[in-house]
Amino acid sequence: MTDLVAIGHELNDGVGDAVARIILLALAQSANLVFRSIHGSVLENDTIYVKLSLTQFVPHFMWGGMEPDHGGCMLFHMSIAAHDPQHVAEVIAEFWGGEALAFPPVSENGWIALANDERCTALEVFPIDTVLREAEGDADAYGEATGLVGFTATHAAIATALTQRQVMAIAVREGWPAKYRNRGGMFGVIEIWIEGRQMIEVLTPDMQAEYKSTMSAANWRAMLNAAGAAAALS
Incomplete structure (x- = not known):
């Protein structure tokens, strides 16, 4: 995977940071690149040094943690x-x-x-x-x-950096029914009923890791095949 490192001019007031990010996002999307890090003048192996000609200076900044988008699929x-x-x-x-x-x-x-x-x-x-x-x-x-x-069939599963105890405390404060549930032995969620009628699933970091490790098309297909085989034997 190719890293994209941008070098800019550091401004004390931070002007241009948003512009720099927008330009770098556009470059990454058009070239199908993935950000590993963007940090001043630090260059890692197999990186490309990119000079940008702008009407506005671009400051130094670091932006890490962005994962590959695998085709741009995102809700x-x-x-x-x-x-x-x-x-x-x-x-x-x-x-x-x-x-x-x-x-x-x-x-x-x-x-x-x-x-x-x-x-x-x-x-x-x-x-x-x-x-x-x-x-x-x-x-x-x-x-x-x-x-x-x-009631509605619509619901969402959202991520949070909070702990299960903190999420439950918020639900209790709001008077919204909430409980921990394990969905099919695959991943845990905190099932919350907003205003007693709208379900939303809140996933703590540990629950998010479970979700990401199980909710793939391959895993879901295998589960359906296993269920079909079991039904055929019954």
């Missing part, structure tokens, strides 16, 4: 509905160590929880009776109030 954001969108968005942001902001494009009183991670992960939270509708012509989809409230 960037999704949406759910809640009785109190602002509060639910704030609690989700708390799990992530991010922040919650108003999100008016789709519906009034819409909110969004932002993880502030390198993938720009987000969860939009709309008023409880909102459904998404297709807009005719050159217009974006919009939210429509239906007056209907109920």
Whole structure:
């Protein structure tokens, strides 16, 4: 795998850092490169030294921990509905160590929880009776109030840096039902029912490792084949 190392000019006020990151992301995506580290003038074996001609200086910075995207597959954001969108968005942001902001494009009183991670992960939270509708012509989809409230098939599994004890404490504070569950002997989750109606699975670092080690297409196919073989013998 090729490392991409960028050398820039260090600015005391940090101006240009965001620009540098955007440019480096574009370079990496267009050249199918993977970031190992970006750090001043430190060069490792098999790296490429890249000089950028910019209208703005690029400061020194380090950015590590980005994993290969394997084709760019990623769930960037999704949406759910809640009785109190602002509060639910704030609690989700708390799990992530991010922040919650108003999100008016789709519906009034819409909110969004932002993880502030390198993938720009987000969860939009709309008023409880909102459904998404297709807009005719050159217009974006919009939210429509239906007056209907109920359970939903939609759920999400999200990662957190918090411990199981900390996650459970937040659920207890909110009055949201929560319990640890092991999904099929494959990986653990903290099953939380937001406002008593919307399920979300929160995975601590240990649970995330379990998930990543089991939830592959190959493993899932093997499990289905094993289940089919067992059914055939019964």
